[in-house]
Amino acid sequence: RKEVEQDPGPFNVPEGATVAFNCTYSNSASQSFFWYRQDCRKEPKLLMSVYSSGNEDGRFTAQLNRASQYISLLIRDSKLSDSATYLCVANGANYGQNFVFGPGTRLSVLP
């Protein structure tokens, strides 16, 4: 089983839609979780950290479920500019609890 798993998509949604991505992680000792956004042929950029109590940043909401070992990202009122690949990140079990990146979920927001 991979340490961090995501549905690769693509998710094709119309502008204004609400879309949710889930991500599962295998290391029960993971403490830090993040969502990154990566545009085509660019570097990943931090979208938001994920806190135990859940957190919101504008149209984006992140949730953590420790019991089921998954994190989620909800995007409301999708914009064309939200089209990108979204990477889920958690501490791995190896390499000093270093981060493990999921393979990413591709989102296309359509006009």
Next chain:
Amino acid sequence: DGGITQSPKYLFRKEGQNVTLSCEQNLNHDAMYWYRQDPGQGLRLIYYSQIVNDFQKGDIAEGYSVSREKKESFPLTVTSAQKNPTAFYLCASSTHRDNSYNEQFFGPGTRLTVL
């Protein structure tokens, strides 16, 4: 401006040659990382360093080497022993305290192509 720089942006190499990718940060971050990304795939950790003069192997260190002589710099050498080096190479940095890692910030990447 604070940030991470990588050079060159594009690099072409003949088989059998070693090449060195540059990564510099002025964020005063303790930890630095090298990842490899292949088309349609996630990031895989090559090497990381938590402190100057110390570095550790990641998942796919074979055929690569690094050094960390200065806090700001973490160059990666892709040796001829790396069988399939064509990929997108990403350098990142983060603060690191007491075995706790904070979010990573990435440089713009280097695209290496072996001819």
